[in-house]
Amino acid sequence: MPAARGLPLAGLRVIDLADGKAEMCGRFLADLGADVIRVEPPGGAPTRHREPVHDGVSLYFATHNANKRGVTLDLRDPAGRDRLLDLAAGADFLIETERPGTLDGLGLGADTLLARNPALVVVSITDFGQTGPYRDWIGTDWTHMALGGVLSRSGIPGREPVMPPGPLAYESAAVQAAWAGLLAYLNRLDTGRGDHVDCSVYEMTAQVLDPGFGMGGSATGGVPATRLPRGRPQAGDLYPIFPCADGYVRICVLAKRQWRGMFGWLGEPAEFADPKYDSMGARFGAAERLRVLMGDLFRDRTRDELVAQGQERGVPIAALLDPGEVLDSPHFRARGSLLDTEVAPGLTGRVPSGYVEVNGVRAGFRHRAPEPGEHDDEVFAEGRPGRPVTPDTASGTAVTSDATSESAEVAPRRPLDGLRVLDLGVIVVGAELGRLLADQGAEVIKIESRAYPDGSRQSLGDEVISVGFAWGHRNKLSAGINLRSPEGLELFKRLAADSDVILSNFKPGTLESLGLGHDVISELNPGIIMADSSALGPTGPWSRRMGYGPLVRASAGLTGLWRDTEVEAGFCDGITIYPDHIAARVGAVAVLAALIERRRTGKGGTVSVAQAETILTQLSTGFLRESLEPGSFTAHGNSGEWDAPQGVYPCAGDDEWCVVSVDGDEQWRALCEVIGRTDLSADARLATAAGRRAHRDLLDAAVGGQILGEDLHTGLRRRVRDDRPFARLAPGRRGQGDDVAGPALLHAGQETLDGQEGAGQVPVDVGPPALLRDVLDGQGAAFRAAGVDDQHVEAAVPVEDLLADPVEVGGDGDVSGHADGLAAEVVDARLDRGERGLVPAVQHDPGAGLRERGRDGRADPSGAAGDQGDPVLEKAHRLSFLRGQAVAVRTMIVTARAVSSTRQNSASDRVTTLFAR
Numbered sequence: 065m066p067a068a069r070g071l072p073l074a075g076l077r078v079i080d081l082a083d084g085k086a087e088m089c090g091r092f093l094a095d096l097g098a099d100v101i102r103v104e105p106p107g108g109a110p111t112r113h114r115e116p117v118h119d120g121v122s123l124y125f126a127t128h129n130a131n132k133r134g135v136t137l138d139l140r141d142p143a144g145r146d147r148l149l150d151l152a153a154g155a156d157f158l159i160e161t162e163r164p165g166t167l168d169g170l171g172l173g174a175d176t177l178l179a180r181n182p183a184l185v186v187v188s189i190t191d192f193g194q195t196g197p198y199r200d201w202i203g204t205d206w207t208h209m210a211l212g213g214v215l216s217r218s219g220i221p222g223r224e225p226v227m228p229p230g231p232l233a234y235e236s237a238a239v240q241a242a243w244a245g246l247l248a249y250l251n252r253l254d255t256g257r258g259d260h261v262d263c264s265v266y267e268m269t270a271q272v273l274d275p276g277f278g279m280g281g282s283a284t285g286g287v288p289a290t291r292l293p294r295g296r297p298q299a300g301d302l303y304p305i306f307p308c309a310d311g312y313v314r315i316c317v318l319a320k321r322q323w324r325g326m327f328g329w330l331g332e333p334a335e336f337a338d339p340k341y342d343s344m345g346a347r348f349g350a351a352e353r354l355r356v357l358m359g360d361l362f363r364d365r366t367r368d369e370l371v372a373q374g375q376e377r378g379v380p381i382a383a384l385l386d387p388g389e390v391l392d393s394p395h396f397r398a399r400g401s402l403l404d405t406e407v408a409p410g411l412t413g414r415v416p417s418g419y420v421e422v423n424g425v426r427a428g429f430r431h432r433a434p435e436p437g438e439h440d441d442e443v444f445a446e447g448r449p450g451r452p453v454t455p456d457t458a459s460g461t462a463v464t465s466d467a468t469s470e471s472a473e474v475a476p477r478r479p480l481d482g483l484r485v486l487d488l489g490v491i492v493v494g495a496e497l498g499r500l501l502a503d504q505g506a507e508v509i510k511i512e513s514r515a516y517p518d519g520s521r522q523s524l525g526d527e528v529i530s531v532g533f534a535w536g537h538r539n540k541l542s543a544g545i546n547l548r549s550p551e552g553l554e555l556f557k558r559l560a561a562d563s564d565v566i567l568s569n570f571k572p573g574t575l576e577s578l579g580l581g582h583d584v585i586s587e588l589n590p591g592i593i594m595a596d597s598s599a600l601g602p603t604g605p606w607s608r609r610m611g612y613g614p615l616v617r618a619s620a621g622l623t624g625l626w627r628d629t630e631v632e633a634g635f636c637d638g639i640t641i642y643p644d645h646i647a648a649r650v651g652a653v654a655v656l657a658a659l660i661e662r663r664r665t666g667k668g669g670t671v672s673v674a675q676a677e678t679i680l681t682q683l684s685t686g687f688l689r690e691s692l693e694p695g696s697f698t699a700h701g702n703s704g705e706w707d708a709p710q711g712v713y714p715c716a717g718d719d720e721w722c723v724v725s726v727d728g729d730e731q732w733r734a735l736c737e738v739i740g741r742t743d744l745s746a747d748a749r750l751a752t753a754a755g756r757r758a759h760r761d762l763l764d765a766a767v768g769g770q771i772l773g774e775d776l777h778t779g780l781r782r783r784v785r786d787d788r789p790f791a792r793l794a795p796g797r798r799g800q801g802d803d804v805a806g807p808a809l810l811h812a813g814q815e816t817l818d819g820q821e822g823a824g825q826v827p828v829d830v831g832p833p834a835l836l837r838d839v840l841d842g843q844g845a846a847f848r849a850a851g852v853d854d855q856h857v858e859a860a861v862p863v864e865d866l867l868a869d870p871v872e873v874g875g876d877g878d879v880s881g882h883a884d885g886l887a888a889e890v891v892d893a894r895l896d897r898g899e900r901g902l903v904p905a906v907q908h909d910p911g912a913g914l915r916e917r918g919r920d921g922r923a924d925p926s927g928a929a930g931d932q933g934d935p936v937l938e939k940a941h942r943l944s945f946l947r948g949q950a951v952a953v954r955t956m957i958v959t960a961r962a963v964s965s966t967r968q969n970s971a972s973d974r975v976t977t978l979f980a981r
Contacts, residue, residue: 071097134434279536478505
């Protein structure tokens with residue numbers, strides 16, 4: 065079965081040993097065109113028996129191994145191990161999910177694999193990483209969501225935290241592992257060296273699945289999740305859900321114009337005519353009364369009526385769909401988000417097709433998962449021998465060589481150095497995608513205008529810029545360009561002609577309406593890659609609907625599944641940021657794939673991500689099951705469907721909780737020993753998962769009674785050994801508990817931002833969700849704490865000096881550009897690690913044209929600011945740098961990044977040119 069043609073990763077070979085953890089990593093690479101060979105033991109992998117099973121087919125295995133070829137190898141047998149080494153010698157990637165040390169014990173560890181094939185990228189996905197104090201712990205999806213802080217904001221105030229539906233921790237980890245793996249592969253194309261990518265699911269969950277340490281949305285009003293009150297927040301008034309004649313609808317009224325539409329829809333009640341209600345804060349203060357009025361308006365109308373009327377009035381609104389309705393949705397069917405296909409021999413079902421579209425074509429489901437050993441003869445006959453890979457220093461593209469030679473030693477680097485990205489992205493998903501590229505060395509220029517600033521700048525606190533905005537846009541440059549003016553359009557096009565990637569997440573059709581569609585830009589720059597993200601996709605009958613994360617979750621069925629089943633209308637997703645961070649990483653993976661393809665073909669292209677399809681794909685097993693067994697995909701709250709005990713149990717203390725998640729008979733016996741109930745392990749009624757499910761109440765009482773008196777931080781830790789599958793700590797407060805900022809994350813490279821006013825002392829994620837040997841952590845990774853002078857450069861710019869006439873945006877000054885009232889501005893920042901001082905801003909004559917730039921992103925030395933005679937402004941614009949970790953606090957604005965020394969060619973000065981309109 066040849067690699068798929070026309071997909072960006074065609075020609076790459078992946079050996080996939082993943083089983084039970086993040087199997088979607090290989091599937092995603094296969095969707096993008098890689099030849100993924102699934103290796104199983106004789107008789108098949110354990111996940112072939114994983115629930116849900118329909119007519120003898122594991123629906124999990126079917127959805128997570130589509131588009132792969134399958135071979136069988138007995139790795140306990142020397143001949144099988146030799147054959148795997150032969151496969152790895154001719155491969156580009158190898159993915160494995162064994163516990164740390166397991167493959168080393170078989171003579172198949174990363175060092176052995178890299179010795180055989182120095183260009184191989186080995187991706188190891190484990191619960192807690194290959195090193196660190198928790199490396200030998202066993203995790204489950206539930207325990208990762210507990211430890212990662214996800215549960216702390218999920219639930220009804222005053223009640224227990226509520227588990228989200230689906231295996232979101234492992235699904236999200238799979239996407240991030242693909243991102244980290246492709247970074248290593250892109251680095252290999254420049255250096256000829258492979259890498260060992262050490263991925264910790266715990267780390268990845270804390271970073272990205274509704275993270276407390278990164279970019280936040282309007283759900284928290286710009287306040288970091290780490291500062292939220294103890295317990296589950298009252299989030300029902302943020303994105304309220306209302307019953308109607310045939311179900312529920314959700315609205316998401318944020319902007320002034322949206323409120324004006326809602327005000328008119330309500331009949332313009334006099335009590336809300338005061339212009340102060342244009343402010344979200346004022347409306348939030350009157351939320352109780354507004355809910356009454358809106359509830360009366362919606363109660364007797366159907367969902368379809370309300371959605372149609374809301375769209376007409378410019379009010380963001382969506383119906384809460386159940387999984388069956390999602391499967392029958394005309395929008396998702398029209399887009400190809402869902403398709404009816406053979407998922408196993410003789411079994412046809414409706415399944416989400418995949419994450420992303422590339423060049424207008426779905427990179428998704430093409431063929432069913434393999435049967436055990438189905439492609440043994442085919443694969444082993446191909447005999448793709450390994451050949452060393454060396455970098456082509458002229459083109460930067462890796463080439464194979466028949467000569468056997470060691471690639472030159474190179475220092476760890478950032479693979480995206482020299483890449484220029486124009487970032488039009490806004491709010492969370494827009495910020496994250498650009499930030500991921502900037503962290504790995506790309507010159508990312510965030511473009512805004514005073515008329516249309518990024519909405520995530522606003523904060524309900526007293527920061528000039530929200531802390532979340534500063535975190536989410538670290539390492540970027542900032543330029544103010546008005547795309548609705550002829551001059552701004554021309555300026556953008558001239559930048560685009562010399563850029564590599566353009567990012568956006570506007571309503572579909574926006575760039576085209578501005579004359580900036582791919583057809584126009586590609587004429588200027590055939591190598592440009594344009595990546596867009598939208599709520600529901602750029603095509604289909606719902607594509608023009610206003611979309612925010614809460615509405616996407618409602619339309620994709622997630623809101624109805626994520627609820628407290630013991631509370632009427634107990635929907636629990638009000639404050640979550642999911643799926644923004646994951647959708648951004650889906651986009652980042654696809655952008656890297658497109659860049660890899662461009663090295664091969666010289667052509668650019670398009671990438672398109674629909675946030676709703678991110679949800680569908682991460683819940684693909686449930687949707688497939690629903691298509692085969694209507695009514696089966698329902699909310700389960702904190703009761704695991706396939707085994708018991710699985711639940712969230714209170715511990716001693718105020719709002720402290722612990723998750724216990726048993727998966728299989730071995731874990732059941734271990735749990736009985738931990739809680740001192742060997743009598744239960746001897747009970748024949750409880751010997752199987754089915755028996756334990758039938759006696760769930762008995763087990764919940766036994767486990768809950770044991771945990772209730774335990775102190776969360778001492779008792780359970782003392783009693784649970786590393787090799788026991790006990791769900792450790794579920795932080796019940798603020799977004800993240802002490803354990804999340806504890807030794808495992810700090811060992812793995814999460815850094816603490818300490819003493820920065822407006823940010824406080826909190827962990828900050830600083831790089832890819834993995835440890836790599838030859839790829840540096842994200843920009844700012846070495847920053848440790850305030851006061852370490854050789855680690856950062858600091859200077860503050862008073863806002864009153866920056867903006868002569870600030871515009872109110874959510875109560876804060878508009879800081880979307882570097883200056884107020886300038887036709888154009890160029891900021892020449894001489895930035896070198898350890899350099900201190902002011903960064904001058906110079907006025908630029910808009911008629912003089914842009915400076916010519918080299919392809920490495922540096923300004924031409926002959927066009928230095930002083931040589932062009934641009935006068936230095938009297939107001940010195942001082943920027944703050946924390947070695948690339950941008951933090952904006954109260955009277956500071958952070959808009960640029962320090963440049964790593966690895967990006968400099970010769971001089972210690974680095975001139976970075978910004979164009980502002």
